[in-house]
Amino acid sequence: MYLLICQCIYVGYSHNVDGGFSEPKIITDTVPGPKSTKLLKEMGMGMATNQVQFHVDMKRSKGNYIVDADGNVLLDIFTQISSLPLGYNHDAIRDALKKEDNLSALITRPALGVHPTDDYFKWVESSLLSVKPGLNSVMTMMCGTCANENAYKVAHDGIYLVRSMIRYMVFRLFTACR
Numbered sequence: 273m274y275l276l277i278c279q280c281i282y283v284g285y286s287h288n289v290d291g292g293f294s295e296p297k298i299i300t301d302t303v304p305g306p307k308s309t310k311l312l313k314e315m316g317m318g319m320a321t322n323q324v325q326f327h328v329d330m331k332r333s334k335g336n337y338i339v340d341a342d343g344n345v346l347l348d349i350f351t352q353i354s355s356l357p358l359g360y361n362h363d364a365i366r367d368a369l370k371k372e373d374n375l376s377a378l379i380t381r382p383a384l385g386v387h388p389t390d391d392y393f394k395w396v397e398s399s400l401l402s403v404k405p406g407l408n409s410v411m412t413m414m415c416g417t418c419a420n421e422n423a424y425k426v427a428h429d430g431i432y433l434v435r436s437m438i439r440y441m442v443f444r445l446f447t448a449c450r
Contacts, residue, residue, distance in 0.1 A: 296344075
């Protein structure tokens, strides 16, 4: 089935993935539906809600399909602002989160840069370092924002280092010519 969005713009071909949905299904007259609208009003009593589109049933959402609180199944082409590259409730991710070794890290969320766990490097070696494209080390970050901030810091430090080296070389050349 071809999915059409925004006045007949071709988006892609829909197929069932891992027991998920095979196509969008709207069961209410409007989106957001009555349950989402009620939840939005309740939420508005104590929080800013001007950006909220609808409430989500995360347990029922699967693959590229998001299910709202009313049971409408929608194709999510943004996947939570691209933070879900494998889609909702991916079976392999769910299985990994059930493992005892991963649970303790998720529950305690250790400060790995200061107090790494005894098996942390083994985990990094078997996951990140096993797929590094020509790099000799990796640096883990908590989130995308942290990664971006640290990338800017590294770039700034690199520029500072290059400038310092140039100043040193100019100084050495100047003093050598005396």
